[in-house]
Amino acid sequence: YDMFVSRNTPVTNHNFEISGGTENLNCYASFGYLYQAGFWSTNHEDRYNFTVAIDAKATETTKISLSVKGSAQKDMYPGFEGTDGGATRVWEVMRAQLPRSPIIFSNGLNGTSIIPSLFSSGYKKVLSDRLFTQLSINQELPFVKGLSFKGTLAYDPTDIFTKAWRLPIRYWAIVDKKVKPYTFVSAPSGTTTASLSQADSKRALLTSQV
Numbered sequence: 001y002d003m004f005v006s007r008n009t010p011v012t013n014h015n016f017e018i019s020g021g022t023e024n025l026n027c028y029a030s031f032g033y034l035y036q037a038g039f040w041s042t043n044h045e046d047r048y049n050f051t052v053a054i055d056a057k058a059t060e061t062t063k064i065s066l067s068v069k070g071s072a073q074k075d076m077y078p079g080f081e082g083t084d085g086g087a088t089r090v091w092e093v094m095r096a097q098l099p100r101s102p103i104i105f106s107n108g109l110n111g112t113s114i115i116p117s118l119f120s121s122g123y124k125k126v127l128s129d130r131l132f133t134q135l136s137i138n139q140e141l142p143f144v145k146g147l148s149f150k151g152t153l154a155y156d157p158t159d160i161f162t163k164a165w166r167l168p169i170r171y172w173a174i175v176d177k178k179v180k181p182y183t184f185v186s187a188p189s190g191t192t193t194a195s196l197s198q199a200d201s202k203r204a205l206l207t208s209q210v
Helices: 083-096 114-119
Strands: 011-021 025-037 044-057 062-078 122-140 148-166 169-174 184-189 195-209
Touching (some): 062 114
Antiparallel strands (some): 062 122, 122 148, 148 195, 169 184
């Protein structure tokens, strides 16, 4: 277990904020970075995020608010195909291995598909860019005390790019355990050829409220 699962999976989080303004204008901005390691070296996450908010008193009866939030995230997984970028499938394989199946033979050859699935199966990279924008206008109606009109417009685009480079996974088995020195034969697990796939998903949501 300790051969392939990291005992320490650090999380690094940094944030910077600034705010200020005048009687008629308030501004706020923040920038953040997050790094989170996974159970193994081929699995981790990087994310940058920012926020900008502006509140302005355009006139005595008009207030305008603008909010922009965004993030750019990169997730890395082993190339081993399965759900969650192969992560869930790896645990399934680990659970299915018999106790008498050696993970690695004394000569360094892999006895199961666990190690090559994690560290030599290629990679899956997911890049996620998200933006959330909102513009609001609050207009007081001076001819009716206490009555106001508010309109909100939001635009939220998302772009998710996925690239997977998958390599054949191979492990080794002993031909005949009664014959020494042992003779090993290579056995494939899953695909026998390398493959490259890419997908780009773009969508945008436009909403308004009055």
